[in-house]
Amino acid sequence: KKVQIDFVSVNPTGPLHIGHGRAAAFGDSLANILSKVGYEVEREYYVNDRGGQIKRLSSSVWARLKELEGKKVSFPEDGYKGEYLIEIAKKLKKELGNKSSEIAKGVDSKKKIAQKKREEKAESQILGLLGRFATNEILKEIKVDLEAFGVRFDSWVSESSLHQKKAIPEVLSYLQEKNYLYEKDGALWFKTSLFLSGEEDRVLKRGNGDYTYFASDIAYHQDKLRRGFDRIIDIWGADHIGYVPRMKAATQALGYPEGVLEIIIHQMVTLKRGKERISASTREGKFIPLKEVLDEVGRDAARFFFLSRTCGSHLDFDLELAKKQTPENPVFYVQYAHARICSILENARENRIKIKNPDEVKLDLLTTPEERELMKEISLLPDEVYEAAKSLEPHRLTTYLQELATLFHQFYTRHRVISEDRELTQARLMLVKAIKVTIGDVLGLLGISVPQKM
RNA sequence: GCGCCUGUGGUUUAGUGGAUAGAACGUCGGCCUCCGGAGCCGAAAGUCGCAGGUUCGAAUCCUGCCAGGCGCACCA
Numbered sequence: 001k002k003v004q005i006d007f008v009s010v011n012p013t014g015p016l017h018i019g020h021g022r023a024a025a026f027g028d029s030l031a032n033i034l035s036k037v038g039y040e041v042e043r044e045y046y047v048n049d050r051g052g053q054i055k056r057l058s059s060s061v062w063a064r065l066k067e068l069e070g071k072k073v074s075f076p077e078d079g080y081k082g083e084y085l086i087e088i089a090k091k092l093k094k095e096l097g098n099k100s101s102e103i104a105k106g107v108d109s110k111k112k113i114a115q116k117k118r119e120e121k122a123e124s125q126i127l128g129l130l131g132r133f134a135t136n137e138i139l140k141e142i143k144v145d146l147e148a149f150g151v152r153f154d155s156w157v158s159e160s161s162l163h164q165k166k167a168i169p170e171v172l173s174y175l176q177e178k179n180y181l182y183e184k185d186g187a188l189w190f191k192t193s194l195f196l197s198g199e200e201d202r203v204l205k206r207g208n209g210d211y212t213y214f215a216s217d218i219a220y221h222q223d224k225l226r227r228g229f230d231r232i233i234d235i236w237g238a239d240h241i242g243y244v245p246r247m248k249a250a251t252q253a254l255g256y257p258e259g260v261l262e263i264i265i266h267q268m269v270t271l272k273r274g275k276e277r278i279s280a281s282t283r284e285g286k287f288i289p290l291k292e293v294l295d296e297v298g299r300d301a302a303r304f305f306f307l308s309r310t311c312g313s314h315l316d317f318d319l320e321l322a323k324k325q326t327p328e329n330p331v332f333y334v335q336y337a338h339a340r341i342c343s344i345l346e347n348a349r350e351n352r353i354k355i356k357n358p359d360e361v362k363l364d365l366l367t368t369p370e371e372r373e374l375m376k377e378i379s380l381l382p383d384e385v386y387e388a389a390k391s392l393e394p395h396r397l398t399t400y401l402q403e404l405a406t407l408f409h410q411f412y413t414r415h416r417v418i419s420e421d422r423e424l425t426q427a428r429l430m431l432v433k434a435i436k437v438t439i440g441d442v443l444g445l446l447g448i449s450v451p452q453k454m
Numbered sequence: 455g456c457g458c459c460u461g462u463g464g465u466u467u468a469g470u471g472g473a474u475a476g477a478a479c480g481u482c483g484g485c486c487u488c489c490g491g492a493g494c495c496g497a498a499a500g501u502c503g504c505a506g507g508u509u510c511g512a513a514u515c516c517u518g519c520c521a522g523g524c525g526c527a528c529c530a
Contacts, residue, residue, distance in 0.1 A: 011530070013530095048530060050530090051529075051530055052529050052530065053529075053530050054530095056529095078529095185528080186528085187528050188528095189528095198456090198457080200526090202527095202528095203527085203528045204528095205528085206528040207528060208528080210528085212527090212528065212529085212530090213529070213530045214530095216530095217530095237524090238458085238459070238523075238524045238525080239524060239525070240524090240525080240530095241457085241458050241459075241524060241525055241526095242457070242458075242524085242525040242526055243525085244458085245457095245458095265458085265459075265524090267459065267460075267523075267524080268523065268524065270523075305466095308466090308467075308468085308478095309466090309467070309468090310467095310468085312459065312460075313459090313460065313461095313467085314459080314460055314461090314522080314523055314524090315466095316466080318465095318466090328478080328479060328492085329478095329492095330477090330478065330479095332492055333478090333492070333493085335492085336490085336492050336493075337493095339490075339492090340489085340490055340493085343489070343490055344489050344490090345489095346489090347489045348489085351489095387470080391470080395468085396468095398468095399468060399469090399476095399477085402468095402477070402478085403476095403477090406477085409493055409494070410493095410494070410495095412489085412490095412493075412494085413485090413491095413493065413494045413495090414494085416488080416489065417489060418489055419489095453490090454490085454492070
Protein backbone atom coordinates (compact mmCIF):
# COMPACT_ATOMS: atom_id res chain seq x y z
CA LYS A 1 0.00 0.00 0.00
CA LYS A 2 1.12 3.47 -0.81
CA VAL A 3 1.04 6.32 1.64
CA GLN A 4 2.07 9.91 1.25
CA ILE A 5 3.06 12.12 4.12
CA ASP A 6 2.99 15.85 3.63
CA PHE A 7 4.84 17.64 6.38
CA VAL A 8 6.83 20.73 7.27
CA SER A 9 5.68 22.46 4.05
CA VAL A 10 6.65 25.81 5.51
CA ASN A 11 5.95 28.84 3.39
CA PRO A 12 9.16 30.10 1.81
CA THR A 13 8.99 33.39 3.65
CA GLY A 14 11.50 32.67 6.37
CA PRO A 15 13.84 30.08 7.85
CA LEU A 16 12.66 27.04 9.76
CA HIS A 17 12.13 27.67 13.42
CA ILE A 18 11.79 25.47 16.45
CA GLY A 19 8.12 24.68 15.86
CA HIS A 20 8.89 23.35 12.41
CA GLY A 21 11.51 21.12 13.99
CA ARG A 22 8.77 19.29 15.80
CA ALA A 23 6.85 18.68 12.60
CA ALA A 24 10.02 17.63 10.80
CA ALA A 25 11.03 15.12 13.46
CA PHE A 26 7.50 13.80 13.74
CA GLY A 27 6.79 13.44 10.03
CA ASP A 28 10.14 11.93 9.21
CA SER A 29 9.94 9.41 12.00
CA LEU A 30 6.36 8.51 11.13
CA ALA A 31 7.46 7.93 7.55
CA ASN A 32 10.21 5.58 8.75
CA ILE A 33 7.79 3.67 10.93
CA LEU A 34 5.15 3.27 8.22
CA SER A 35 7.78 2.13 5.82
CA LYS A 36 8.99 -0.41 8.40
CA VAL A 37 5.54 -1.98 8.62
CA GLY A 38 5.37 -2.37 4.87
CA TYR A 39 4.03 0.81 3.37
CA GLU A 40 5.55 2.40 0.35
CA VAL A 41 6.06 5.91 1.70
CA GLU A 42 6.53 9.22 -0.07
CA ARG A 43 7.56 12.35 1.78
CA GLU A 44 6.26 15.49 0.17
CA TYR A 45 6.88 19.17 0.79
CA TYR A 46 4.33 21.58 -0.61
CA VAL A 47 5.68 25.02 -1.38
CA ASN A 48 3.25 27.93 -1.23
CA ASP A 49 5.17 30.21 -3.52
CA ARG A 50 2.33 32.51 -4.50
CA GLY A 51 -0.21 34.86 -3.06
CA GLY A 52 -0.34 37.61 -0.53
CA GLN A 53 2.46 36.36 1.66
CA ILE A 54 4.90 36.37 -1.26
CA LYS A 55 3.83 39.89 -2.12
CA ARG A 56 4.52 40.92 1.44
CA LEU A 57 7.85 39.14 1.25
CA SER A 58 8.75 40.96 -1.96
CA SER A 59 7.99 44.38 -0.62
CA SER A 60 9.93 43.58 2.53
CA VAL A 61 12.97 42.59 0.49
CA TRP A 62 12.60 45.72 -1.56
CA ALA A 63 12.56 47.83 1.57
CA ARG A 64 15.70 46.10 2.81
CA LEU A 65 17.34 46.66 -0.55
CA LYS A 66 16.63 50.35 -0.38
CA GLU A 67 17.96 50.46 3.14
CA LEU A 68 21.20 48.97 1.91
CA GLU A 69 21.45 51.78 -0.57
CA GLY A 70 21.20 54.24 2.28
CA LYS A 71 17.69 55.35 1.61
CA LYS A 72 15.24 55.98 4.32
CA VAL A 73 12.23 53.83 3.89
CA SER A 74 9.18 53.08 5.90
CA PHE A 75 9.19 49.36 6.33
CA PRO A 76 5.94 47.74 5.21
CA GLU A 77 3.69 47.35 8.21
CA ASP A 78 2.65 43.82 7.39
CA GLY A 79 6.10 42.92 6.07
CA TYR A 80 8.54 40.32 7.27
CA LYS A 81 10.72 42.00 9.81
CA GLY A 82 13.28 39.26 10.38
CA GLU A 83 16.92 40.11 9.80
CA TYR A 84 17.40 37.21 7.42
CA LEU A 85 15.94 39.39 4.68
CA ILE A 86 18.85 41.77 5.03
CA GLU A 87 21.18 38.95 4.08
CA ILE A 88 19.02 38.11 1.14
CA ALA A 89 18.92 41.72 0.05
CA LYS A 90 22.72 41.84 0.20
CA LYS A 91 22.97 38.75 -1.92
CA LEU A 92 20.46 40.13 -4.35
CA LYS A 93 22.38 43.36 -4.65
CA LYS A 94 25.57 41.49 -5.37
CA GLU A 95 23.99 39.37 -8.07
CA LEU A 96 22.14 42.13 -9.79
CA GLY A 97 24.86 44.72 -9.37
CA ASN A 98 23.86 48.22 -10.26
CA LYS A 99 20.90 47.12 -12.24
CA SER A 100 18.73 46.84 -9.18
CA SER A 101 19.42 50.31 -7.96
CA GLU A 102 18.67 51.76 -11.38
CA ILE A 103 15.40 49.99 -11.57
CA ALA A 104 14.60 50.95 -8.04
CA LYS A 105 15.51 54.55 -8.72
CA GLY A 106 13.33 54.65 -11.79
CA VAL A 107 10.39 53.50 -9.79
CA ASP A 108 11.18 55.50 -6.73
CA SER A 109 11.17 58.92 -8.32
CA LYS A 110 7.67 59.78 -9.21
CA LYS A 111 7.97 62.79 -11.43
CA LYS A 112 5.02 62.84 -13.72
CA ILE A 113 1.56 61.45 -13.38
CA ALA A 114 1.77 60.21 -16.94
CA GLN A 115 4.63 57.97 -15.93
CA LYS A 116 2.67 56.44 -13.15
CA LYS A 117 1.26 53.60 -15.16
CA ARG A 118 4.65 52.60 -16.46
CA GLU A 119 6.06 52.84 -12.99
CA GLU A 120 3.36 50.64 -11.60
CA LYS A 121 4.09 48.07 -14.24
CA ALA A 122 7.80 48.25 -13.52
CA GLU A 123 7.09 48.00 -9.83
CA SER A 124 5.08 44.84 -10.14
CA GLN A 125 7.77 43.38 -12.35
CA ILE A 126 10.45 44.17 -9.83
CA LEU A 127 8.38 42.80 -7.01
CA GLY A 128 7.85 39.63 -8.97
CA LEU A 129 11.57 39.32 -9.53
CA LEU A 130 12.40 40.01 -5.91
CA GLY A 131 9.79 37.53 -4.80
CA ARG A 132 11.18 34.76 -6.96
CA PHE A 133 14.72 35.48 -5.86
CA ALA A 134 13.87 35.62 -2.16
CA THR A 135 11.66 32.55 -2.30
CA ASN A 136 14.44 30.65 -3.97
CA GLU A 137 17.05 31.71 -1.47
CA ILE A 138 14.87 30.93 1.50
CA LEU A 139 13.96 27.55 0.07
CA LYS A 140 17.64 26.77 -0.31
CA GLU A 141 18.18 27.63 3.35
CA ILE A 142 15.25 25.48 4.37
CA LYS A 143 16.71 22.55 2.47
CA VAL A 144 20.07 23.01 4.17
CA ASP A 145 18.41 23.09 7.59
CA LEU A 146 16.34 20.00 6.84
CA GLU A 147 19.42 18.18 5.68
CA ALA A 148 21.17 19.10 8.92
CA PHE A 149 18.20 17.73 10.81
CA GLY A 150 18.39 14.53 8.81
CA VAL A 151 15.15 15.00 6.92
CA ARG A 152 14.86 14.40 3.20
CA PHE A 153 11.86 14.74 0.97
CA ASP A 154 11.09 12.60 -2.06
CA SER A 155 8.92 15.17 -3.70
CA TRP A 156 8.60 18.94 -3.82
CA VAL A 157 5.44 20.38 -5.30
CA SER A 158 4.93 24.09 -5.72
CA GLU A 159 1.73 26.04 -5.87
CA SER A 160 2.91 27.84 -8.97
CA SER A 161 3.35 24.54 -10.79
CA LEU A 162 -0.33 23.86 -10.16
CA HIS A 163 -1.16 27.22 -11.69
CA GLN A 164 0.95 26.40 -14.71
CA LYS A 165 -0.94 23.16 -15.15
CA LYS A 166 -4.20 25.08 -14.93
CA ALA A 167 -5.16 22.65 -12.22
CA ILE A 168 -7.34 25.14 -10.39
CA PRO A 169 -9.81 26.03 -13.16
CA GLU A 170 -9.99 22.35 -13.93
CA VAL A 171 -10.96 21.30 -10.45
CA LEU A 172 -13.40 24.19 -10.19
CA SER A 173 -15.22 23.18 -13.32
CA TYR A 174 -15.47 19.66 -11.96
CA LEU A 175 -17.02 20.97 -8.76
CA GLN A 176 -19.25 23.22 -10.84
CA GLU A 177 -20.55 20.21 -12.74
CA LYS A 178 -21.33 18.46 -9.50
CA ASN A 179 -23.26 21.54 -8.47
CA TYR A 180 -21.12 22.23 -5.43
CA LEU A 181 -20.47 25.86 -6.37
CA TYR A 182 -22.50 29.01 -6.63
CA GLU A 183 -21.96 32.69 -7.28
CA LYS A 184 -22.66 35.39 -4.76
CA ASP A 185 -21.46 39.00 -4.50
CA GLY A 186 -19.35 38.52 -7.59
CA ALA A 187 -17.38 35.66 -6.04
CA LEU A 188 -17.50 31.90 -6.52
CA TRP A 189 -18.36 29.92 -3.41
CA PHE A 190 -17.97 26.29 -2.35
CA LYS A 191 -20.86 24.66 -0.51
CA THR A 192 -18.92 23.49 2.51
CA SER A 193 -22.16 23.47 4.48
CA LEU A 194 -23.44 20.68 2.26
CA PHE A 195 -20.89 18.30 3.73
CA LEU A 196 -20.61 19.53 7.26
CA SER A 197 -23.21 21.12 9.44
CA GLY A 198 -21.98 24.19 11.18
CA GLU A 199 -19.44 24.98 8.51
CA GLU A 200 -19.75 28.08 6.45
CA ASP A 201 -19.46 28.21 2.68
CA ARG A 202 -16.10 29.43 1.45
CA VAL A 203 -14.92 31.57 -1.41
CA LEU A 204 -12.83 29.88 -4.07
CA LYS A 205 -12.63 32.68 -6.60
CA ARG A 206 -12.58 36.23 -5.44
CA GLY A 207 -14.46 39.13 -6.91
CA ASN A 208 -11.27 40.32 -8.59
CA GLY A 209 -10.83 37.00 -10.32
CA ASP A 210 -8.03 35.65 -8.14
CA TYR A 211 -8.27 32.21 -6.66
CA THR A 212 -8.12 31.82 -2.92
CA TYR A 213 -5.65 29.63 -1.10
CA PHE A 214 -8.44 27.15 -0.47
CA ALA A 215 -9.01 26.78 -4.22
CA SER A 216 -5.41 25.96 -4.93
CA ASP A 217 -5.32 23.64 -1.97
CA ILE A 218 -8.27 21.71 -3.36
CA ALA A 219 -6.44 21.44 -6.66
CA TYR A 220 -3.34 20.33 -4.82
CA HIS A 221 -5.19 17.61 -2.96
CA GLN A 222 -6.89 16.40 -6.08
CA ASP A 223 -3.46 16.17 -7.67
CA LYS A 224 -2.24 14.11 -4.75
CA LEU A 225 -5.28 11.86 -4.72
CA ARG A 226 -4.90 11.18 -8.40
CA ARG A 227 -1.38 9.96 -7.86
CA GLY A 228 -2.83 6.78 -6.47
CA PHE A 229 -2.05 6.76 -2.76
CA ASP A 230 -4.10 4.58 -0.47
CA ARG A 231 -3.58 7.03 2.34
CA ILE A 232 -2.68 10.68 2.41
CA ILE A 233 -1.45 12.12 5.67
CA ASP A 234 -1.11 15.86 6.14
CA ILE A 235 0.74 17.10 9.16
CA TRP A 236 -0.27 20.62 10.07
CA GLY A 237 0.41 23.03 12.87
CA ALA A 238 -2.37 23.95 15.26
CA ASP A 239 -2.78 27.30 13.55
CA HIS A 240 -4.51 25.44 10.72
CA ILE A 241 -6.97 23.65 12.96
CA GLY A 242 -10.00 25.47 11.59
CA TYR A 243 -9.01 24.49 8.09
CA VAL A 244 -9.39 20.75 8.63
CA PRO A 245 -13.15 20.33 8.14
CA ARG A 246 -13.05 22.42 4.98
CA MET A 247 -10.33 20.32 3.44
CA LYS A 248 -12.07 17.08 4.33
CA ALA A 249 -15.31 18.38 2.85
CA ALA A 250 -13.48 19.24 -0.34
CA THR A 251 -12.02 15.74 -0.54
CA GLN A 252 -15.49 14.28 -0.30
CA ALA A 253 -16.75 16.68 -2.93
CA LEU A 254 -14.06 15.38 -5.23
CA GLY A 255 -15.59 11.95 -4.84
CA TYR A 256 -13.08 10.35 -2.53
CA PRO A 257 -14.15 8.33 0.48
CA GLU A 258 -13.93 9.76 3.94
CA GLY A 259 -10.71 8.72 5.56
CA VAL A 260 -8.34 8.73 2.61
CA LEU A 261 -7.13 12.05 3.86
CA GLU A 262 -5.88 12.03 7.42
CA ILE A 263 -4.84 15.29 9.00
CA ILE A 264 -2.66 15.29 12.05
CA ILE A 265 -2.51 18.49 14.01
CA HIS A 266 0.51 19.04 16.15
CA GLN A 267 0.26 21.67 18.83
CA MET A 268 2.42 24.71 18.86
CA VAL A 269 5.78 24.93 20.48
CA THR A 270 5.81 27.92 22.74
CA LEU A 271 9.19 29.29 23.41
CA LYS A 272 10.30 30.26 26.82
CA ARG A 273 13.32 32.09 27.94
CA GLY A 274 13.19 31.78 31.69
CA LYS A 275 9.69 32.97 32.51
CA GLU A 276 9.15 35.06 29.46
CA ARG A 277 7.01 33.56 26.75
CA ILE A 278 7.82 34.26 23.15
CA SER A 279 5.36 33.35 20.45
CA ALA A 280 7.19 32.24 17.38
CA SER A 281 6.20 34.61 14.64
CA THR A 282 7.94 34.58 11.28
CA ARG A 283 6.28 37.81 10.30
CA GLU A 284 7.55 39.72 13.30
CA GLY A 285 10.93 38.10 13.02
CA LYS A 286 10.64 36.77 16.54
CA PHE A 287 11.67 33.15 16.49
CA ILE A 288 14.49 30.84 17.34
CA PRO A 289 15.81 29.33 14.13
CA LEU A 290 15.96 25.56 14.07
CA LYS A 291 19.58 25.87 13.06
CA GLU A 292 20.42 27.60 16.31
CA VAL A 293 18.79 24.85 18.35
CA LEU A 294 20.66 22.21 16.41
CA ASP A 295 23.96 23.97 17.00
CA GLU A 296 23.32 24.24 20.71
CA VAL A 297 21.62 21.03 21.76
CA GLY A 298 22.46 18.79 18.83
CA ARG A 299 20.36 16.92 16.33
CA ASP A 300 19.92 13.72 18.33
CA ALA A 301 18.87 15.47 21.51
CA ALA A 302 16.48 17.76 19.63
CA ARG A 303 14.82 14.89 17.78
CA PHE A 304 14.48 12.80 20.89
CA PHE A 305 13.05 15.74 22.78
CA PHE A 306 10.36 16.34 20.15
CA LEU A 307 9.59 12.66 19.74
CA SER A 308 9.24 12.00 23.45
CA ARG A 309 5.96 13.79 23.64
CA THR A 310 2.58 13.23 22.02
CA CYS A 311 2.11 15.66 19.19
CA GLY A 312 -1.20 16.78 20.65
CA SER A 313 0.47 18.25 23.69
CA HIS A 314 1.41 21.87 23.88
CA LEU A 315 5.11 21.97 24.16
CA ASP A 316 7.09 24.49 26.13
CA PHE A 317 10.56 24.73 24.82
CA ASP A 318 12.83 26.50 27.20
CA LEU A 319 16.06 27.07 25.37
CA GLU A 320 18.06 27.66 28.53
CA LEU A 321 16.70 24.50 30.08
CA ALA A 322 17.27 22.52 26.91
CA LYS A 323 20.88 23.54 26.84
CA LYS A 324 21.33 22.74 30.52
CA GLN A 325 19.70 19.37 30.13
CA THR A 326 21.80 18.33 27.22
CA PRO A 327 24.21 16.10 29.14
CA GLU A 328 21.28 14.54 31.03
CA ASN A 329 19.10 14.11 27.98
CA PRO A 330 17.51 10.66 27.89
CA VAL A 331 18.78 10.18 24.38
CA PHE A 332 22.29 9.75 25.76
CA TYR A 333 21.05 7.20 28.25
CA VAL A 334 19.80 5.09 25.36
CA GLN A 335 22.82 5.70 23.16
CA TYR A 336 25.08 4.89 26.07
CA ALA A 337 23.47 1.48 26.43
CA HIS A 338 24.27 0.81 22.80
CA ALA A 339 27.85 2.02 23.13
CA ARG A 340 28.34 -0.14 26.22
CA ILE A 341 27.20 -3.21 24.35
CA CYS A 342 29.55 -2.41 21.50
CA SER A 343 32.31 -2.21 24.06
CA ILE A 344 31.39 -5.62 25.49
CA LEU A 345 31.40 -7.17 22.04
CA GLU A 346 34.74 -5.55 21.36
CA ASN A 347 36.01 -7.00 24.60
CA ALA A 348 34.81 -10.46 23.55
CA ARG A 349 36.64 -10.10 20.29
CA GLU A 350 39.85 -9.15 22.07
CA ASN A 351 39.51 -12.21 24.28
CA ARG A 352 39.06 -14.27 21.13
CA ILE A 353 35.67 -15.48 22.13
CA LYS A 354 33.95 -16.79 19.06
CA ILE A 355 30.30 -16.00 18.95
CA LYS A 356 28.41 -19.17 18.15
CA ASN A 357 25.43 -19.63 15.89
CA PRO A 358 22.09 -18.96 17.55
CA ASP A 359 21.02 -22.60 17.42
CA GLU A 360 24.14 -23.67 19.33
CA VAL A 361 23.54 -21.27 22.19
CA LYS A 362 21.69 -22.42 25.28
CA LEU A 363 19.30 -19.60 25.91
CA ASP A 364 17.69 -21.43 28.80
CA LEU A 365 20.74 -20.50 30.86
CA LEU A 366 19.36 -16.98 31.01
CA THR A 367 17.37 -17.33 34.17
CA THR A 368 17.92 -14.22 36.24
CA PRO A 369 15.02 -11.75 36.56
CA GLU A 370 17.03 -9.12 34.66
CA GLU A 371 17.59 -11.48 31.74
CA ARG A 372 14.00 -12.58 31.61
CA GLU A 373 12.77 -8.99 31.66
CA LEU A 374 15.13 -8.10 28.87
CA MET A 375 14.02 -10.99 26.69
CA LYS A 376 10.42 -10.06 27.27
CA GLU A 377 11.10 -6.44 26.38
CA ILE A 378 12.93 -7.32 23.19
CA SER A 379 10.11 -9.56 22.09
CA LEU A 380 7.74 -6.57 22.37
CA LEU A 381 9.49 -4.70 19.57
CA PRO A 382 7.26 -5.80 16.66
CA ASP A 383 4.14 -4.90 18.63
CA GLU A 384 5.55 -1.54 19.59
CA VAL A 385 6.38 -0.64 16.02
CA TYR A 386 3.03 -1.90 14.81
CA GLU A 387 1.17 0.12 17.42
CA ALA A 388 3.20 3.23 16.68
CA ALA A 389 2.30 2.83 13.01
CA LYS A 390 -1.35 2.13 13.66
CA SER A 391 -1.87 5.04 15.99
CA LEU A 392 0.53 7.31 14.12
CA GLU A 393 2.40 7.95 17.34
CA PRO A 394 6.18 7.74 17.08
CA HIS A 395 6.61 8.83 20.69
CA ARG A 396 5.73 5.31 21.84
CA LEU A 397 9.12 4.25 20.61
CA THR A 398 11.07 6.72 22.72
CA THR A 399 9.27 5.40 25.77
CA TYR A 400 10.07 1.85 24.71
CA LEU A 401 13.73 2.67 24.21
CA GLN A 402 14.04 4.19 27.65
CA GLU A 403 12.50 1.11 29.24
CA LEU A 404 14.80 -1.19 27.32
CA ALA A 405 17.87 0.88 28.19
CA THR A 406 16.92 0.90 31.86
CA LEU A 407 16.61 -2.88 31.90
CA PHE A 408 19.94 -3.21 30.18
CA HIS A 409 21.80 -0.87 32.54
CA GLN A 410 20.33 -2.76 35.51
CA PHE A 411 21.40 -6.07 34.05
CA TYR A 412 24.84 -4.71 33.29
CA THR A 413 25.56 -3.54 36.83
CA ARG A 414 24.42 -6.83 38.35
CA HIS A 415 25.84 -9.42 36.01
CA ARG A 416 28.93 -9.90 33.92
CA VAL A 417 28.49 -10.87 30.31
CA ILE A 418 31.94 -12.29 29.80
CA SER A 419 32.86 -14.78 32.49
CA GLU A 420 34.58 -18.14 33.09
CA ASP A 421 31.35 -19.94 32.32
CA ARG A 422 31.61 -20.33 28.56
CA GLU A 423 28.08 -21.49 27.93
CA LEU A 424 26.61 -18.63 29.93
CA THR A 425 28.94 -16.16 28.23
CA GLN A 426 27.64 -17.31 24.87
CA ALA A 427 24.05 -16.95 25.95
CA ARG A 428 24.61 -13.49 27.38
CA LEU A 429 26.54 -12.31 24.36
CA MET A 430 23.60 -13.33 22.30
CA LEU A 431 21.18 -11.48 24.55
CA VAL A 432 23.30 -8.38 24.51
CA LYS A 433 23.60 -8.51 20.75
CA ALA A 434 19.85 -8.69 20.42
CA ILE A 435 19.51 -5.60 22.59
CA LYS A 436 22.04 -3.80 20.43
CA VAL A 437 20.15 -4.62 17.25
CA THR A 438 16.87 -3.56 18.83
CA ILE A 439 18.19 -0.22 20.05
CA GLY A 440 19.86 0.39 16.72
CA ASP A 441 16.68 -0.35 14.76
CA VAL A 442 14.49 1.87 16.87
CA LEU A 443 16.94 4.77 16.96
CA GLY A 444 17.07 4.43 13.19
CA LEU A 445 13.29 4.78 13.00
CA LEU A 446 13.52 7.93 15.06
CA GLY A 447 16.27 9.30 12.87
CA ILE A 448 18.76 9.36 15.70
CA SER A 449 22.36 8.29 15.33
CA VAL A 450 23.55 5.00 16.76
CA PRO A 451 27.02 5.53 18.21
CA GLN A 452 29.54 2.70 18.73
CA LYS A 453 31.42 4.93 21.12
CA MET A 454 30.54 8.11 22.93
C1' G B 455 -19.28 34.65 21.56
C1' C B 456 -18.41 29.90 18.69
C1' G B 457 -15.08 25.62 17.28
C1' C B 458 -10.75 22.50 18.14
C1' C B 459 -6.67 21.19 21.54
C1' U B 460 -4.39 20.82 26.47
C1' G B 461 -4.42 20.62 32.12
C1' U B 462 -0.80 14.29 35.85
C1' G B 463 4.85 15.53 42.21
C1' G B 464 8.87 21.86 42.29
C1' U B 465 9.86 21.30 36.54
C1' U B 466 9.27 18.40 31.80
C1' U B 467 6.16 14.39 31.00
C1' A B 468 4.34 8.56 29.91
C1' G B 469 -0.10 6.13 30.73
C1' U B 470 -4.60 1.24 24.57
C1' G B 471 -11.68 1.38 31.07
C1' G B 472 -8.44 -2.68 35.22
C1' A B 473 -3.80 -4.20 40.51
C1' U B 474 -0.04 0.28 44.82
C1' A B 475 -0.54 6.33 38.55
C1' G B 476 5.33 5.03 35.68
C1' A B 477 9.77 7.93 34.24
C1' A B 478 13.31 11.96 33.72
C1' C B 479 15.34 16.68 35.63
C1' G B 480 15.97 19.02 40.33
C1' U B 481 16.59 17.87 45.99
C1' C B 482 18.66 14.42 49.86
C1' G B 483 21.54 9.74 51.03
C1' G B 484 24.49 5.44 49.38
C1' C B 485 27.59 2.28 45.35
C1' C B 486 33.90 2.11 41.30
C1' U B 487 39.65 -4.76 42.75
C1' C B 488 36.65 -6.64 37.74
C1' C B 489 33.18 -6.01 30.31
C1' G B 490 32.51 2.24 29.76
C1' G B 491 30.11 5.80 36.68
C1' A B 492 26.88 9.54 30.40
C1' G B 493 25.76 4.02 35.04
C1' C B 494 23.38 1.48 39.54
C1' C B 495 20.60 1.42 44.49
C1' G B 496 17.53 4.15 47.97
C1' A B 497 14.50 8.50 50.03
C1' A B 498 11.28 12.73 50.14
C1' A B 499 7.80 14.79 46.72
C1' G B 500 0.85 13.30 43.38
C1' U B 501 -6.64 15.21 46.40
C1' C B 502 -4.23 12.98 37.91
C1' G B 503 -7.47 21.49 37.05
C1' C B 504 -12.56 21.62 39.88
C1' A B 505 -17.64 19.52 40.44
C1' G B 506 -21.06 15.96 39.08
C1' G B 507 -22.39 11.44 36.16
C1' U B 508 -21.83 6.34 33.61
C1' U B 509 -19.41 1.70 35.43
C1' C B 510 -18.15 -3.94 39.59
C1' G B 511 -13.96 -0.52 38.37
C1' A B 512 -12.28 6.25 35.64
C1' A B 513 -6.13 10.01 34.78
C1' U B 514 -8.77 7.50 30.66
C1' C B 515 -15.81 7.73 28.73
C1' C B 516 -20.15 11.74 29.32
C1' U B 517 -21.90 16.76 31.17
C1' G B 518 -20.88 21.49 33.40
C1' C B 519 -17.33 24.90 35.19
C1' C B 520 -12.15 27.05 35.70
C1' A B 521 -7.27 28.03 33.47
C1' G B 522 -4.00 28.15 29.15
C1' G B 523 -3.09 27.49 23.69
C1' C B 524 -4.79 27.76 18.55
C1' G B 525 -8.43 29.12 15.13
C1' C B 526 -13.02 31.67 13.56
C1' A B 527 -11.10 36.39 5.89
C1' C B 528 -13.02 37.41 -1.10
C1' C B 529 -4.80 36.02 4.14
C1' A B 530 -1.83 31.98 3.31
